[in-house]
Amino acid sequence: MSERYSRQLVLQGFGVRSQNKLSKASILVIGAGGLGCPALQYFTGVGIGRIGIVDGDHVSLSNLHRQVLFNTADIGKLKTEVAFQKLTAANPETIIETFPFAIKADNCLDLLENYDVILDCSDNFGTRYLLNDACALLNKPLIFAAVSAWEGQIAVFDNNENGLRTNYRDLFPNQPGSHEIPNCEENGVIGVLPGVIGTMQAAEAIKLITGIRKPLINQLLNYNLLDQSIYIIDILPAPAGSYELPADRIEFSTRRYQEISAGTDSDIIEINVEEMHDLINKGSTIVIDVREIHERPSLSTKHIQVPMSAFDSSLPDEINEPNIVLVCQHGIRSLAAAEKLRSKYHGQKNIYSLAGGIARWYGQL
Amino acid sequence: MEIDIVTFGKITEIIPNGMMSFSGLTDTDQLKATLEQRYPELAGMKYKLALNKTLVQENKPVIEGAVIAIMPPFSGG
Structure with missing residues (x-):
């Protein structure tokens, strides 16, 4: 041997x-x-x-x-x-x-x-x-x-x-x-x-x-x-x-094994990077990065930043786009943010979370 | 009655480790209720108890000097 x-x-x-x-x-x-x-x-x-x-x-x-x-x-x-x-x-x-x-x-x-x-x-x-x-x-x-x-x-x-x-x-x-x-x-x-x-x-x-x-x-x-x-x-x-x-x-x-369970009555849709780009290309879509200001890599896709630590106070009063895509590093905070928006908009917006976050789709964002 | 409390993860931030006094309780169900009353944050968390290093799956008697571990799930990797 x-x-x-x-x-x-x-x-x-x-x-x-x-x-x-x-x-x-x-x-x-x-x-x-x-x-x-x-x-x-x-x-x-x-x-x-x-x-x-x-x-x-x-x-x-x-x-x-x-x-x-x-x-x-x-x-x-x-x-x-x-x-x-x-x-x-x-x-x-x-x-x-x-x-x-x-x-x-x-x-x-x-x-x-x-x-x-x-x-x-x-x-x-x-x-x-x-x-x-x-x-x-x-x-x-x-x-x-x-x-x-x-x-x-x-x-x-x-x-x-x-x-x-x-x-x-x-x-x-x-x-x-x-x-x-x-x-x-x-x-x-x-x-x-x-x-x-x-x-x-x-x-x-x-x-x-x-x-x-x-x-x-x-x-x-x-x-x-x-x-x-x-x-x-x-x-x-x-x-x-x-x-x-x-x-x-x-x-x-x-069975559904979500990355985290987002509640039973969830109308939050988890999407992959292609679906996210499709939404952006169709227009009427805003991307919100909920990571903290110091987090890297930065997104090259057009977006606004609303850090989770000050989400409620930093969120713009009015969002005109009917589609909102939330992103974070691993797709966990973005789901929590999506839940917040869901209760704010009561079904008036289509709310999406990027599954796996930026870590999963590195280089495609 | 004195019970030795051993906490893990985020629960350590809520409940101190060490001997804790209780009165009038005889089993783990009552202990759980008392802990959640003393530390309301605990009630909103997922956790599991172990009594003298064995997982508590059903109500068990608790006596003076028992060691109770309180463990939350971890997800990081």
């Missing part, structure tokens, strides 16, 4: 058997961001046979403090493309497959089916609930992690048919509404935090695949970077009726 893995091969309890399991394994990483970058690097290092990367975003300057696979010269490039080059250069023995688009209900099951282990390295609740339900449906092991400010959470939902079976909905049965989520800019994160948590995800995947010791199955690990504390709790299944997982593929495909 190759010298490349010699240091781990001599580890007590590891050996050729574990290395073979890793080289036969396949892992799908959803999100090549703060969590995904370190996980991908260690998966490549340890010699995972095949790794899939799902991410539709382009590298931006504000990513670099935590997304350690990328450097300044990569700004504007597709994350999956840069990751492919760097990871293949690091270890040509690992097959890297890239999927440069957002994961959705209509492509999710086909993607997940081709991999042994799924890593949730996403940055929004819609994707987290989508992956949770898909993994439960397909009996795929899911390694979940998320961060906020100085803290992280990680859990392993094994989803095998034997023994106690839990999933993310046993922790939080329903997707939080937009008013319950801190916005993308406001919350902030120190780069090293997703580095620690993403590395923990990689460690759990390696334990799960090799069968060495016990991964965090049916447990939630809470990590606090400020005092380096770890607090692990046992997850029990929620009482029957607390939530409903999709029973089959058809039910799964008809």
Whole structure:
């Protein structure tokens, strides 16, 4: 066996058997961001046979403090493309497959089916609930992690048919509404935090695949970077009726997993960049950037800026255009702004939010 | 009765960590109601309790010295 893995091969309890399991394994990483970058690097290092990367975003300057696979010269490039080059250069023995688009209900099951282990390295609740339900449906092991400010959470939902079976909905049965989520800019994160948590995800995947010791199955690990504390709790299944997982593929495909849930009576339409340009070309459309003044990149599409921090006071008294398109960095604040406008205009305007925000459509705005 | 409260994420900004005094409560449902009364912001948030490091999925008795963790969901990555 190759010298490349010699240091781990001599580890007590590891050996050729574990290395073979890793080289036969396949892992799908959803999100090549703060969590995904370190996980991908260690998966490549340890010699995972095949790794899939799902991410539709382009590298931006504000990513670099935590997304350690990328450097300044990569700004504007597709994350999956840069990751492919760097990871293949690091270890040509690992097959890297890239999927440069957002994961959705209509492509999710086909993607997940081709991999042994799924890593949730996403940055929004819609994707987290989508992956949770898909993994439960397909009996795929899911390694979940998320961060906020100085803290992280990680859990392993094994989803095998034997023994106690839990999933993310046993922790939080329903997707939080937009008013319950801190916005993308406001919350902030120190780069090293997703580095620690993403590395923990990689460690759990390696334990799960090799069968060495016990991964965090049916447990939630809470990590606090400020005092380096770890607090692990046992997850029990929620009482029957607390939530409903999709029973089959058809039910799964008809469920709506929004990036955030914008309420039940929503008449806000989430659009992609082409639909946005179509609206602009047709005329009678105003684009409102709700990001703060200091946020970059700036939009080259004609727009007005109404920062979310002073939205009500800075909004023009009269908007003449019947179509309003709201944009922000990741499409989360723009949905909250759209809700505000919906209650202001009571159906007199067509209100749109750019799904995925400027991060997703970098270079096309 | 003294209960050890351990908070996470945004909930730390609302509820202080450490021993907290309660009177007349015997279970987690009553504890939840008391906490939401003392800290009204909590009522509008999604969170889950753990009692002595096990997730609370149904009403459980609470005794002196119990450790209650209060955890919100995180979405960042």
